[in-house]
Amino acid sequence: MKMKQSTYLFFLASLTVMAGSCSKNFVTLNPGGQVNEANFYQTTADFEEALVGCYPPLRTAANMAFYMEEMRADNTFFDYNVKDQGGIDNEQLAEYLDGSDNTLTVQLWTADYQGIQSTDVVLDKIQQSPPADMTDSEKNQIIGQAEALRAHYYFELVRCFGSLPLYLHEVTSAQTAFVNRSPVDSVYDQIIADLSDALTKLSPPSSFPQSGNVTKGMVATELGLVYLTLQQYAQATPLFQSVTQMGYSLLPNYADVFNTANKNSTESIFEIQYKSGTDGQASQFIYYWIPVTPSTGPILGSGSNYDNTEGSWNVPTQDIVNAYYPGDTRLDASIAVVKGHLDASTDFIPDSVTSILNNLDTAGLGMGYTTSIVHRFIKKQYDPPYTTPLIYNTDDDWPVYRYSDVLLMLAESLNEQGQPAAALPYLNQVRQRAGVPPAMTTNQSMLRDTIAHERRVELAFENHRWFDLVRTGQAIPVMTAYGILQKAAWPYVLPNTYDITPNKMIYAIPFREIQTNPGLTQNPGY
Amino acid sequence: MIQASARRISMLKRVGLIVSCTLLFHLASFAQDTTAKKPLPTRDTVPPHPVIIRDTVPLKPPAAKDSASRDTTQPTRTPASDTLVSDTSGGKLEVTGTVSLGAGVDPSGSSVEVKGTGHTTPTDSTGHYVIHAPPYSVLIFSHVGYLTTEQSVNGRTSIDVRLGQEANTLQQVVVSYGKLLKRDITAAVSMVNSTAVQDVTASEFGQKLQGQVAGLEVQQTSGIPGQAIVFQIRGAASLNSGNQPLIVVDGQPLNSDVTSGTGDINLISPDEIESYSVLKDAAATSLYGSRASNGVILITTKTAKIGQTSITANVYYGLQTVPMRGRPDLMDAQQFATFMNGFYQDKITYESYINPTTGTPSIPADYANPAQYGKGTDWYGALIHTAPMENYSVNMSFGTAKTSSSTTMNYFNQQGTLYNTGMQRYAFRSNNEYRPIERIKIGLNLAPAYQIDHNTRGGNLALNGNRQVVAGADLSSPLISPWESKGVYNLSTASFGMYALPNYLQQEKIMDDNQTDFSFLGNAYLDVEIIPGLHAKTTINGDILTQDYNAYYGTNFGEFGLVPPQPPASSTAINNSNNTYSWLNENTLDWNAKFGDHSLDVLAGYTAQKWYESIRSITGTGFATDATPWISAASTTTGTSNSSSWTLVSALARVNYDFKKRYYISATIRNDGSSRFGSNKKYGTFPSVSGAWVLSDEKFFPKWNILSFVKFRGSYGLTGNNNIGNYTQTSLLSPSNYVLNGTTTLGEAITVLGNPNLTWETSKQLDIGGDFTLFNGRVNISYDYYRKVTDGMLSPLPIPYASGYGTIEYNEGTFRIWGHDIAISSDNIKHKNFTWATNLNIGFNDNRVISLVNGTPIGGVNEYDDYNRTAVGHRIGEFYGYVFQGLYLNQQQFAEYPKYATSAIGTTRMKDVNGDDTITIADRTFIGRTNPKFIYGLTNTFTFKNWDANIIVAGQVGNKIMNTNLQNIQNLDGIFNIEKSMQYRWRSEEDPGNGKVPRTLSNTTDLYREVNTNWVFNGDYLSIKNITLGYTFGKKMLRYIKGVRIYCSVQNAFMFTKYPGQNPEVNDSKDNQTQAGLDNGSYPIPRVVMFGANVSFL
Secondary structure: OHHHHHHHHHHHHHHHHHHHHHHHHHOOOOOOOOOEHHHOOOOHHHHHHHHHOOOOHHHHHHHHHHHHHHHOOOOEEOOOOOOOHHHHHHHHHHHOOOOOOOOOHHHHHHHHHHHHHHHHHHHHHHHHOOOOOOOHHHHHHHHHHHHHHHHHHHHHHHHHHOOEEOOOOOOOOOHHHOOOEEOHHHHHHHHHHHHHHHHHHOOOOOOOOOOOOOOHHHHHHHHHHHHHHOOOHHHHHHHHHHHOOOOOOOOOOHHHHHOHHHOOOOOEEEEEOOOOOOOOOOEOHHHHHOOOEOOOHHHHOOOOOOOEOOOOOOEEOHHHHHHOOOOOHHHHHHEEEEEEEEOOOOOEEEEEEEEHHHOOOOOOOOOOOOOOOEEEEEOOOOOOOOOOOOOOOEOOOEEEEEHHHHHHHHHHHHHHOOOHHHHHHHHHHHHHHHOOOOOOOOOHHHHHHHHHHHHHHHOOOOOOHHHHHHHOOOHHHHHHHHHHHHHHHOOOOOOOOOOOOHHHHOOOOOHHHHHHOOOOOOOOOO | OHHHHHHHHHHHHHOOOOHHHHHHHHHHHHHHHHOOOOOOOOOOOOOOOOOOOOOOOOOOOOOHHHHHHOOOOOOOOOHHHHHHHOOOOOOOEEEEEEEEOOOOOOOOOOEEEEOOOOEEEEOOOOOEEEEEEOOOOEEEEEOOOEOOEEEEOOOOOEOOEEOOEOOHHHOEEEEOOEEEEHHHOOOOEEEEEHHHHOOOOOOOHHHHHOOOOOOEEEEEOOOOOOOOEEEEEOOOOOOOOOOOOEEEEOOEEOOOOOOOOOOOHHHOOHHHEEEEEEEOOHHHHHHHHHHOOOOEEEEEEOOOOOOOEEEEEEEEEEEEEOOOOOOOOEOOHHHHHHHHHHHHHHHHHHHOOOEOOOOEOOOOHHHHOHHHOOOOOOHHHHHEOOEEEEEEEEEEEEEOOOEEEEEEEEEEEEEOOEOOOEEEEEEEEEEEEEOOOOOEEEEEEEEEEEEEEEOOOOOOOOOOOOOOHHHHHHOOOOOOOOEEEOOEEOOEOOOOOOOOOEOHHHHHHHOOEEEEEEEEEEEEEEEEEEEOOEEEEEEEEEEEEEEEEEEEEOOOOOEOOEOOOOOHHHOEEEEEEEEEEEEEEEEEEEEEEEEOOEEEEEEEEEEEEEEEEEEEEEEEEEEOOOOOOOHHHEEEEEEEEEEEEEEEEEEEEEEEEEEOOOEEEEEEEEEEEEOOOOHHHOEEEEEEEEEEEEHHHOOOOOOOOOEEEEEEEEEEEEEEEOOOOOOOOOOEEEEOOEEEOOEEEOOEEEEEOOOOOOOOEEEEEEEEEEEEEEOOOOEEEEEEEEEEEEEEEEEEEEOOHHHOOOEEEEEEEEEEEEEEEEEEEEEEEEOOOEEEEEEEEEEEEEEEEEEOHHHOOEOOOOOOOOOEEEOOOOOOOEEEEEOEEEEOOOHHHHHHOOEOOOOOOOOEEEOOOOOOOEOOHHHOEEEEOOOOOEEEEEEEEEEEOOEEEEEEEEEEEOOEEEEOOHHHHOOOOOOOOOEHHHHHEOOOOOOOOOOOEOOOOOOOOHHHHOOEHHHEEEOOEEEEEEEEEEEEEOOOOEOOEEEEEEEEEEEEEEEEEOOOOOOOOOOOOOOOHHHOOEEOOOOOOOEEEEEEEEEEEO
């Protein structure tokens, strides 16, 4: 027994010593199932993956942008959904009732800033510790794309929210997470600096269809638009002119531009990439456009009837239908009409999709208020039949910049510089493709209106309308007049809607941001 | 003795033991030599001594001073005559007799000792004993919890004694790493014996503790069988890092996740448990170091007493019903049709409404003639039924000098009051201790449990919560019957113009969602008493948990907004499973010694623990038929797996010292190293010090019966909390893939910002208290004041979204928590045939946020689903919302008051809190505390002859509850069934209703559905938790039946509260104090009427 005691104590003592000596390793654990900072950013391949990781926030932002940049303006509205007011924040964006607690604006803000943070991480880490195996051209590609994306995110933010907190370095701690707003000028300086540097590092697309990466063409286009927004036409013009030398061209048929078979075509300057399937890369825009219905089959043409609860947003207005020229091929390519009936529980059941050309003047589109069973929807992301057995799973990309946009911006830039005659060929290239007679006027003011109108119909539903109205100073008069019509047309549009003041040119800083960072100031009027 | 010790030491030296041990032995032997008496026996040390007969007891009669109790008429015997009486044991008498503890109390485990010899024998299960003792010796009769009684033998061969119950202060209490007499405790500890709460029906042991302990708040947050109990010791100690106390079963800390109910703690059968100790202050808990800041509940499972041979069976069967009180006050069919009729009338008047089925401005047919309807369907009532609950358990205990074994087998089955829900548990526990030779104990405890949760785990169709089964059914149209025809469900429950709602009764009945849990707790130990008073103990604990969850959502699946049938392509099956194991090795040395008036107990130990989990999740979609609900039949399958682990190493030490059992001082320290923190912050040290003074033992203290015992206690110490996820010190990347060149291309982005400086959350706690015994020991009072300051609370710190992240795990700010615990127990009446005892406890508790990083508040920043805010100067998680002031009743008021973006005449008028003359989200403010001012419990126990009765009351005062379900059942868009009071809405300036319910005008109703003071209710309640009436039959009814008690009881008998909802203990977030006090429409709490029997065999 005494033997046992000693053996036991020896065992105990050695166990204690043993445990003590290995305890430091024992309590050091890293996740086995997740990439972490400690084991990443080591190789060129790691950085290339990190660069890819800077693109997906484009998609998150795109899901909010059509409300904030298109439905805010006169091209689209929504079909009032009497049964589900869960979308009231979306509606309030269209009616100028939105406040700092709007649940959409904060998502765009967050998505763009996530993109910015991802680019900051790449740019900081590649400078601090570039991998040994990385060549200069690889490094330029990564830096150039990251800078361009960072500028792109800031450019959307500054146009939506005004002056911004500028996060130019990786956030590594709570201390570096709180940044106050910089003036709009500083934000634009940063955007111009990033795009200018990216311009020197990137190349035009080497072949078509393009990869989907940021190219020199995208950078030049965006920098040109930045200058256009700042009304610095002299800087803008050569950038747009350079794009015309990069191998881009208009597709012969306007409708083909939006066909999923023609992704990243010669007309595409930059588009947000999607792919249907189960790996999380799919888009779902068409489900937002078509009506709320328990039965999507007759519209989307797939074998399955899905219950679409997300729809009836961004619905083309009578105003935009009227804006197309007679014989304009873009109307039928941009807007479709669905006819149907109401079931016993007043849900819309579609019967067939038909052309807008036979339904140009469909009065009363609201659900639940009339017996009308005709609904318009955007056709640009409509590619039936949808054969995937999954709901909210489509293949359509989102166009950001198209070559026709560059041509119209070049025309605008030249006209603003007093060269209307030089502007006309670029404008008419776009009109000709649409089947619209060429513009002839060389009156600068008239041509300015013509170009603006051309942009509206050529780029309808591509998130340009609201920013164009704001940068050309047309937002208040155009939207005030439109608001009067809206209130007359829809009984549920309240009297205090469409109160459009200069404060409404930008959105409120999200409430959570103001509450979280006491150093942030709110935009006036919110 | 000295020689014996010396021999021992030299022996040890010969085998080459390490030097430090030798030092300990020297100390020990010194102590042994100077110890006149053995230390007070603890339960562990009571009688395992084998019979050793020593010749140190005089065979002569004792000295005269001992003879007072002697029967003086008896002739003085000589040693020779003793021998004549009985010589079988070398000059000793064979003394037999019975030890009794009073009516109905199991006397097994009592012991009889020949004074001064150490010769001890246990009684059998009937209290009978046989001992050989010298004729003039003295026998000591003892039983834990009872007064030790001495009897002189005086030649008698038969001695029966009845032991009186010990004073409260001499009860043994389980504390961290040991046991102490209540008198010797310097910390704030409360103990509950399971027998005191044996009649409380419980799927989780926590239900039994409701109202039992001052400062322990036990809330049944919903009626979901087996998953609803949430604990808080002394209020919220943490933000959202977990407020659950550490649960330690027989020394083995358990992993728990009360939020999802997936930990081990709800797998413990309450029938296995012998006692609960609730450790409240730092002195009591700091030996558990980094996990102890929320307090500790020590569970001791049943073990066999020496001499015990018993088989007991406990059986009960009960019926559960949902009380009428607290059901939502919804419109019946006629009321709803009337409301909807008016709704469309107003639409026609104000909004040019055209009825789409007629094309004219007319009332829809469903509502045109409300008088045709009666009560219609009560959807809430349709979901529930009377459900049985049953429990069967058998305990077998055998204890001898060498082995003790206790085995409990339990089957518990609770069907839910919601159809097609319930849980079953098979639990087994076997606790065994072997004492092969003197001073060695080997223990082996095994406890497997298997549990089946049927349809209570949530998934896509949860029972609880916003628009889930219970709350969702409230919204269904009372105009529609659950049945289209006999046996055929109506698929939709929406009347004209209503939101798409499935038939929740159908959904409930076709639900296919099951989880099985298999857990295995195992525990082995070796305890060696190296020399008297010095114990070395090694334990190995293992904890294995396997969970398997399967659910299928077929073509008939529906939920809020989704009415069946669904296309087969959407059918989904889910299988989630995980394996968790955890091992813990603890090595302790415990040295107990007494030098004259000085007592010393020194404990030192080293422990290491590892927890590991691997998880799998598989989803299959697209099923040709509902007949094959397994993923093998799916057309598309996706799956993932992952693992995680944490480790903890610790060194701990404790010194307890007392002088004359009058002055006590104790110090503890624990050093923990945790894998959860950054490389330079892994280790934390948690010391505590405490002291006590038994004033009533001072010479100057008068010997009062009115106040016989006075003890003051004080403690101060540090405890920690490491309740955060694993790996939070490192930034984590997640796949962030994108399409390039038409193919999915791998991308990575940081999604979780790490904090390498993350470290312990530390609480500094002061506790001052006292224990008092009054009125001849009939009243015991215990009081504690505590004040806890928590620094660096672990919490996700909200950071601006502009940083690219939403939060960073952080040691947030400083909080102060304070309160008072008062416990009073009183034997009001102690008559032979009638007793009445009362236990009352009250816990006051409050907290304040002293500072937060950057002053950034937590919560209250989003338009929807964000109801609480934690901000500096306020309590943790106060409700945050608009202040409802009524309506803009007329044009004049509309012009006069500040307006919201969508305001119109007749709409909701909120208070302009910030005075900027407009109503925005910035006008939200603090609108109610979620923590009660105090909680209380009151237990009254009566016995009358063979009858016993017990009434347990529990309650709380001062908190508010937010009924967030009102955003649905006060919805004015005509899409849900709603509360009856909604009929008194504003319809015109001439017909403004009750002035509190706004109009139904389109686009204006949203503000009424945002968080506001209308949803906040007083949470005070008094609940009669349990009433029991029992009857114990006399002994020896049948040959092998020792005793039978039958009883009936009513659980959740009555609820007195002004809270209109069903359950004032509701808390949807369960454990997250930053989102406390929300009632989102929860699974109803049943009232249980049950009958049971306790039977003892042998």
